Structures are given as C-alpha cells and as structure tokens.
Amino acid sequence: MAYGHKTPYQARMRAHIVLHAARGRSNASIARQTGLHLDTVRKWRGRFAEDGMPALADRRRPGRPPSFTALQAAQVKALACQLPAETGAPLSRWSCPELAREAMARGIAPSVSASTVRRWLGQDALKPWQHRSWIFVTDPAFRPKAQQVLDLYARTRDGVPLGENEYVISADEKTSIQARCRCHPTLAPGKTRAMRVNHTYGRGGAVAYLAAYDVQRARVFGRTEPRTGIAPFMNLVTQVMSREPYASAKRVFWIVDNGSSHRGKKSVDRLAAAFPNAVMVHTPVHASWLNQVEIYFSIVQRKVVSPNDFTDLAQVGNRRRAFEDRYNTTAQPFQWKFTTSDLDDLLARLDRHTADHHEESSVAVAA
The missing domain is CATH 1.20.5 (Single alpha-helices involved in coiled-coils or other helix-helix interfaces)
Structure with missing residues (x-):
C-alpha cells in the first residue's frame, strides 16, 4: 500500500504511518516525516493497533437521515406509470414539477421537489414526459404476409431458394416533396456557427417521388411525377422492367404496401398482365416498415430534402436524379436483421x- 503506483493518496499515507510505527518511531517523529498532523498519526496508528488492516479503510459515515421513505418513492413512480387522465389530472403527460405537485396534493409527501422526483424516476429510467406513436396489428393475415416479405429478403419463396435470375424489388411513393424557395439565401456554416436557413419561404409546388429499390443489388430507380396514382406507379414499373436484367428475368418480386396506387388483387392482376414475370407481394396493413425502400426514403429526406430550399420543381428533379447516381455508385445492401x-x-x-x-x-x- 505504501509504495503501490495505483494506491490512493490517503491509503498510501496511512500505510506509511503504520510502517514508521513498526520501526519504533514516536508519533511526533512520524508526523514530522510525513507532514501530517499529530492527531492524524495518533488516530490511524491506534486504529491499526486495534483492528489491523481493515481499520485503515474509512468508516461508514451515517450522513443525513433520509427525508423520504422507499414507500414514498415507489408511490411517485407508480403515479408516473399511470396516464394523467386515469388519475383525474387535466394533463396529457406528466412532468417532474407536475408529479411533485400531484404527490403533495395526494398526501404522499408533505413537500417534495421536482429534482427529487426526477432522481427517483431516473433510478428506473422512467420518462413519462416522452411518448411514441404505435399501432396494434389489425391485419388478420399479418404473419403470413410478413413472412412472405421476410423470406424474400432472405432469398427464399415458399421454402425454395431464389435463383440467380430472380430479383426482389422494394417500391413505394414519397408524396408531396415541396419546392420551398427561401425569401433570403441560405447561409453556409462557419466557425462555431451552423448553416442558417431562413424561416419564411415561397411555395413552388410539389411533386411525388416514386422509387424502386433492388434489395440484393442495392440499386435505386426513381422518377418524379406530378401526383401519385395507378398510372405513375405503372410508369415506374415500366421504367424498371423494360431494362436488363429484369426484362429477361425468370421472376421479379415487387414488394409494395397497401397504398391506393397498388392495392388489392386488381393491382396484382394489372402487374402480371403488363409483365408476366413480375409478381406483386403486399406487406400487411399498417406495416410499411417492412418495406426496405422506406429506409432509402429516410436517407433522401435527410440528405436531399431537408432543409428544403429549392428554387422550383425542376431543381427538385435535378437534385433527385443526381443523388440517385451518387447513391448507386457506392451503395451497399441494407443489413436487414429482422x-x-x-x-x-x-x-x-x-x-x-x-x-x-x-x-x-x-x-x-x-x-
């Protein structure tokens, strides 16, 4: 302890006191050599004489008695795990000050601060002021539909592996991409300053962005249309299916959601009539998150659309095409783990x- 490189300073000095005492030196001599107070030397020498090595550790300090009981903390946590409407509070969600106020009103504690409530909630990672949107499964055929999509991502169909001449396309529409012309030019970022985009803008119209994503080859085919619909979607299908290797492929599976442009059996028949080697596969209702093209759309939103500063719709289309070319040169397939x-x-x-x-x-x- 006295000469260890990682020994804390206090433990090292206490060890030196014991070693000097073992050599028969007086307390006053030890105090002079170590630079410690005489009372400090006397205390640690006496403690070691009574209890040995364990006595060189700090004793447990009693500290201030707790102001709240474990039951009070648990009651506040239980209150945070209830919706405010269930308790009669006219709130949409709890905050720490509101929970503290409610705890005092209910008599859980005569007085409690918001910081104390925040510390209690932090022990169990409770954050009742946050919320997430979600939806229950409503499609009765959710599992078989979802399994079809997941099997295609794993390159199987009805338990049979897909061949080299079979492809999986994920397609959808990103609606209403606006051309917002800012009333003042956007300022480039600088030292200690973020890029600045003016809040006010003029509207230059909106377009729909339709994209088809080859899941295995990580290649995107897109087009802009004035609006979504059956005809714009079929234009996208024709754009993809009229080129190789899809035109001569054995089968090309098109994974789509249940949007109005490609909903129901009619859309399946319409696709098969136009391209006999194309097979449409629908995701379950309210499960477009199973469609990998949504991941690509999120990339487009972050890297192309936001912040929205376009002079007109032509600039939207030009940047979209340029980004597709840039993306296709370096893209890798998404690491789908679900x-x-x-x-x-x-x-x-x-x-x-x-x-x-x-x-x-x-x-x-x-x-």
Missing part, C-alpha cells in the same frame, strides 16, 4: 399486451 423469429417474438409480445389490456378493461368494468 427475421421470422423476431416476427414471432413481436407477435407474442403483442398478444400478451392485448390479453393484459383486455383483463384490465374487464376488471374496470366489473368494478
């Missing part, structure tokens, strides 16, 4: 949540 096993786990969690919700509703009705 499998059918993950799908089963997700559905099992939703089933448990639904069962618990129904049970709570039944208890509330009975009460």
Whole structure:
C-alpha cells in the first residue's frame, strides 16, 4: 500500500504511518516525516493497533437521515406509470414539477421537489414526459404476409431458394416533396456557427417521388411525377422492367404496401398482365416498415430534402436524379436483421399486451 503506483493518496499515507510505527518511531517523529498532523498519526496508528488492516479503510459515515421513505418513492413512480387522465389530472403527460405537485396534493409527501422526483424516476429510467406513436396489428393475415416479405429478403419463396435470375424489388411513393424557395439565401456554416436557413419561404409546388429499390443489388430507380396514382406507379414499373436484367428475368418480386396506387388483387392482376414475370407481394396493413425502400426514403429526406430550399420543381428533379447516381455508385445492401423469429417474438409480445389490456378493461368494468 505504501509504495503501490495505483494506491490512493490517503491509503498510501496511512500505510506509511503504520510502517514508521513498526520501526519504533514516536508519533511526533512520524508526523514530522510525513507532514501530517499529530492527531492524524495518533488516530490511524491506534486504529491499526486495534483492528489491523481493515481499520485503515474509512468508516461508514451515517450522513443525513433520509427525508423520504422507499414507500414514498415507489408511490411517485407508480403515479408516473399511470396516464394523467386515469388519475383525474387535466394533463396529457406528466412532468417532474407536475408529479411533485400531484404527490403533495395526494398526501404522499408533505413537500417534495421536482429534482427529487426526477432522481427517483431516473433510478428506473422512467420518462413519462416522452411518448411514441404505435399501432396494434389489425391485419388478420399479418404473419403470413410478413413472412412472405421476410423470406424474400432472405432469398427464399415458399421454402425454395431464389435463383440467380430472380430479383426482389422494394417500391413505394414519397408524396408531396415541396419546392420551398427561401425569401433570403441560405447561409453556409462557419466557425462555431451552423448553416442558417431562413424561416419564411415561397411555395413552388410539389411533386411525388416514386422509387424502386433492388434489395440484393442495392440499386435505386426513381422518377418524379406530378401526383401519385395507378398510372405513375405503372410508369415506374415500366421504367424498371423494360431494362436488363429484369426484362429477361425468370421472376421479379415487387414488394409494395397497401397504398391506393397498388392495392388489392386488381393491382396484382394489372402487374402480371403488363409483365408476366413480375409478381406483386403486399406487406400487411399498417406495416410499411417492412418495406426496405422506406429506409432509402429516410436517407433522401435527410440528405436531399431537408432543409428544403429549392428554387422550383425542376431543381427538385435535378437534385433527385443526381443523388440517385451518387447513391448507386457506392451503395451497399441494407443489413436487414429482422427475421421470422423476431416476427414471432413481436407477435407474442403483442398478444400478451392485448390479453393484459383486455383483463384490465374487464376488471374496470366489473368494478
């Protein structure tokens, strides 16, 4: 302890006191050699004589007695885990000051600060002021539809591996990309200053961006149209299917959501009639997150559209085409990790949540 490189300073000095004492030196002599107070030397020499090595550690300090009990902290946490409407509070979500005020109103504690509530909530990572949007599974055929999509991403169809001459295309529309002409020029970033975009703008119209993404080859084919619809979507299909290797492919699977441009059996028949080697596969209802082209659209939103500063719609189209060329030169396939096993786990969690919700509703009705 006295000569260890990683020994804390206090522990090192206490060890030196003990070693000097073992050599038969007096307390006054040890104090002079170590530069410590005589009372400090006397204290640690006496403690070591009584209890040995463990006595050189700091004793536990009692500190100030706690102002709140564990029960009070648990009651505030339980309150944070309830919706404000369930408690009669006219709030949409809890904040720490509101929880502190509610705890005092309910008599949980005579006085409690927002910082104390925040510390209690932090122990269990509770953040009732945040919220996320989500939706229950409503499609009765959710699993088989989702499995079809996930199997195609794994390059299988009905348990049979896809051949080299079979392709998977993920397609969708990004609606209403506006051309917002800022009333003052955008300022480039500088030292300690972010790029500045003027808040006011003039509207230059809007276009729809249709894109088809080859899942395995990581290649994007896109076009801009004045609006979405059956005809614009079929224009995209024709743009892709009229070129190689898709024109002569054995099968080209088109994964689409349930938008009005490609919804239902009519869209399946329409695609097959126009291109016999094209097979349309729909994602489940409210599950467009299974469509990989949505990932590409998020990249477009971050790197091309936002912040929106275009002089006119022609500039929107030019930048879109230039970005596609840039993206296709370096793109790699997305590392899709959501499998059918993950799908089963997700559905099992939703089933448990639904069962618990129904049970709570039944208890509330009975009460």
